[in-house]
Amino acid sequence: MSRFRSSDILALATESMRVHRLRTGLTLAAIAIGVTAVLLLTALGEAAKRYVVREFADIGSNLVIVLPGHVETTGAAPTIGGAVRDLTIDDAEAVQRQAPAVRLVAPLSFASGTFSYGGRNRTVYVAGTTPSFETVRNVHVASGTFLDQRDPRRGEGVVVIGRRIQREVFRGENPLGKAVRLSQWRLRVVGVMEERGHSLGMDFDDVAIVPVATGLRVFNQSSLFRILVQARDPASVPQAVEQVRAILKERHDGEEDFTILTQDAMLATFGSIIEALTAALAGIAAISLAVAGIGIMNVMLVSVSERTTEVGLLKALGGRRRQIESIFLAEAVLLSGMGAAIGVGAGLLLTGVAAWFWPALPLQASIGWIAAVLVLALASGGVFGLLPARRAARLAAADALQGRR
Amino acid sequence: MLIHLEHVVRDYRVGDSIVHALHDVTLSIDRGAFVALMGPSGSGKSTLLNVLGCLDTPTSGAYVLDGQPVQSLSEDALAEIRQKRIGFIFQAYHLVPRMTAERNVELPLILSGVEPSERRERIGRALDLVGLARRREHRPDQLSGGERQRVAIARAMVTEPSLLLADEPTGNLDSKAGGEIVALLERLHEAGLTIVLVTHDPSVASHAERVISLRDGKIARDAPPETPNLPLGEATP
Structure with a gap:
């Protein structure tokens, strides 16, 4: 039983990445841009939310406000009527x-x-x-x-x-x-x-x-x-x-003939704003994660599909299905890992620069989103790199060699 | 006897209809033979070569390679047979363009997990065999068509197979380069290698010991070449 060395897998993967510079560059850029977009958008959303929450904290703590005139509901300016x-x-x-x-x-x-x-x-x-x-x-x-x-x-x-x-x-x-x-x-x-x-x-x-x-x-x-x-x-x-x-x-x-407002009541009134912000933030993050994932998927599908002949050759030379899959998986994970690292770096740099220029709304990429986007990039890169390779590896070797899919 | 096919049928489903690419082929090839497969397009010669190379499996019938029935082996077992016993060369060479000649020849050794220390020597021997020891650092786009096919032959030979399968190996070459490839195959044959090659060109086939002509998935003729060893490009009518 022959053994497939990890150093060989790595060499084959980096060789392919080095030679196809344009393709590698475009793939890295697609992944990095997706990752950066997620980090920036979520940082923006979080900063907006923090800003609103901090505004309320600034009001002062344990505050109760008494105003002249009586209104039934709290939160709105009282309408003054009658003798007050x-x-x-x-x-x-x-x-x-x-x-x-x-x-x-x-x-x-x-x-x-x-x-x-x-x-x-x-x-x-x-x-x-x-x-x-x-x-x-x-x-x-x-x-x-x-x-x-x-x-x-x-x-x-x-x-x-x-x-x-x-x-x-x-x-x-x-x-x-x-x-x-x-x-x-x-x-x-x-x-x-x-x-x-x-x-x-x-x-x-x-x-x-x-x-x-x-x-x-x-x-x-x-x-x-x-x-x-x-x-x-x-x-x-x-x-x-x-x-x-x-x-x-x-x-x-x-x-x-007076109205008493509490900070809680005010927070409740403004709570819907914070809820809407939180929902919007989750939506923004989900959309940008999906966009990043689809970008990675497209690049991987194209780059693996155009190498069907290579898969056929590896089969003819006696490559087993798992060996062939592992070469493409290594390449996909390397690419998406590098792309994600570049994206995280760019995201941190940009949020840092933005926070420096715009201290009132401090942008900060959160660890949670960084982790989420890294996992997403690696997973979608791996899955969408492996799927077409797996499909190619399952083809009859003769068909794959002819470039037939 | 290296190869024995018994009532081999290979059907393809194309849409709703079934195409009989091979229709009841029974055939034996001795160890050390040099066989040419001829026939018009669609006669089944490429399918037969793929079956012989374990790239394709018969729909029915038996295939015994080197004493081992292979028609019902698993995919991984077939891969192992291709790796250890069979070398392929193709009309389009199928070299990996980003890799040097040396690295292309190394591929089968990588797939079979040969120690790196052992690889260098075997690659060197294979490239010597095809006369390209000086071109080992060249990438395919820096080599002529004939040289590329010789790299492909070195890649096929590096695992020391008992069977070499060639699919139109001279199809993309001029007669001079084609002649060199045929001469190289003849040398390998003289050294004991079993060769089965598919060709359109009667002058290439004339160098084989035995010419099998296929028509509509059946063997139409199986005999030594009518005029042996024609120079390439000079086909008899």
């Missing part, structure tokens, strides 16, 4: 004092106004709040200090500005300690926020943060825009909601 009592700083303080499941409360007023300094004007969002806001909304100052005054009823004339306001209005000048005007009121800049971008529909880079009493006074408002409540931990969110509801209801003469 104001949400006041007193309400916020009562919640802070009386609700044991609540860690921090940040009252929030909101308006837009004209911010002026040195003859330059800019329309900005103005958020009035307390020092708790920094923790509750997970925002931080880059320089200077945040609001530091503990008594929310004292409206000091200070302002913390977003990065864009600093850039556009101060133009490289140090804004700290500068006197500015906000809709005719004089304020002193005490801090500049870290760059943050949009979150929950608010552009933090274009916002001016003032003490809540100042915010209400500047815009002549009586009601808070929101009361932001941070529960002690995720488990105590439901308790906090009930306590907040009870306290405010009591203060509002037994009427529930």
Whole structure:
């Protein structure tokens, strides 16, 4: 019984690949492009999903939001109808004092106004709040200090500005300690926020943060825009909601003329977006995997089919079916393995470059998809390389020699 | 006796009809014989050669090669017989274009698992036999038609077969190169090799000891050539 050496199989396979440079190159390119496409598309999908999820994480943790006016469903902006009592700083303080499941409360007023300094004007969002806001909304100052005054009823004339306001209005000048005007009121800049971008529909880079009493006074408002409540931990969110509801209801003469939103409720509202993204991601990956697989199949079918005569010759020379199959299998696996390796390399390089140019949406090829696409490439290369070789090896040797299929 | 065929039938199914490529062929060929198979296209001579070479199996009848009945052997057993006892040469040479002469000759040794250390010597001997020792590094496209066929003969002989089957070995060659191939086959025959060759060319057939003419899948004539050893290209009418 003769033995077929693996070194011989390998030599025969690489010989054929080396000589048919164009065919080998095209095959490698087809496989590599398929693999790279899968990696890039899945990386893009994953990055989009991560981006959305991170947006929600940025909102702050264990957040409960109280807004004036009552709506039955959560997630939509409340329609205000009838007599609605104001949400006041007193309400916020009562919640802070009386609700044991609540860690921090940040009252929030909101308006837009004209911010002026040195003859330059800019329309900005103005958020009035307390020092708790920094923790509750997970925002931080880059320089200077945040609001530091503990008594929310004292409206000091200070302002913390977003990065864009600093850039556009101060133009490289140090804004700290500068006197500015906000809709005719004089304020002193005490801090500049870290760059943050949009979150929950608010552009933090274009916002001016003032003490809540100042915010209400500047815009002549009586009601808070929101009361932001941070529960002690995720488990105590439901308790906090009930306590907040009870306290405010009591203060509002037994009427529930306010709406309480939780982060969970918001996540549920936006959950469908994430689900759709996940489904789209799976679809994109499936399509690109299928395309890559079909590309490999075509190349293999063509390259093996045109070598039917060679199969016939090997049979005439006494080659056994298994020997012939193993030569073609080795070649197919070598080709698809090399192609897949090139594709993974290119995919990693491209995602790396993309992540460097576009840090906001960091692309990252996931290990899972790399493994999946490697397995797919090897399997489809092997199967579609072996099938035509097997078909050829089963032909009568005389027919194969004539190139008849 | 090396070859014995007994009532061999080979039918092909083409669509709904059946083609009788070989129809009750009974035939013996002695060890060391040089036999030419002739006949018009479709007479069954190539089918007969394929049956003799274990590339094709009879539909019915018996084939005994070197004392061993082969008509009912498994595919792998037939492959082993082709590997050990039979050498093939073809009209189109069937050299692997990407491989050097040496590597083409090595192929049968690779398939039969001969030690690499032993291969070099055997390849050298086979290429010497056909007078191409100096062309061992050449690829087929760097060789003339006659040289290619000689490489193919070296490849057939490297396993030291007892039977050489040649399918129109001079069909693609001019008469000079064809004459050299026939001369080479005659030398191999004189050294004891059994040769069966298929040809259209009576001048090639005239070098055999025995000419079997086939017609419609049957043996029409089986006799020594009428005029032996004609120079190639000079066929008698």
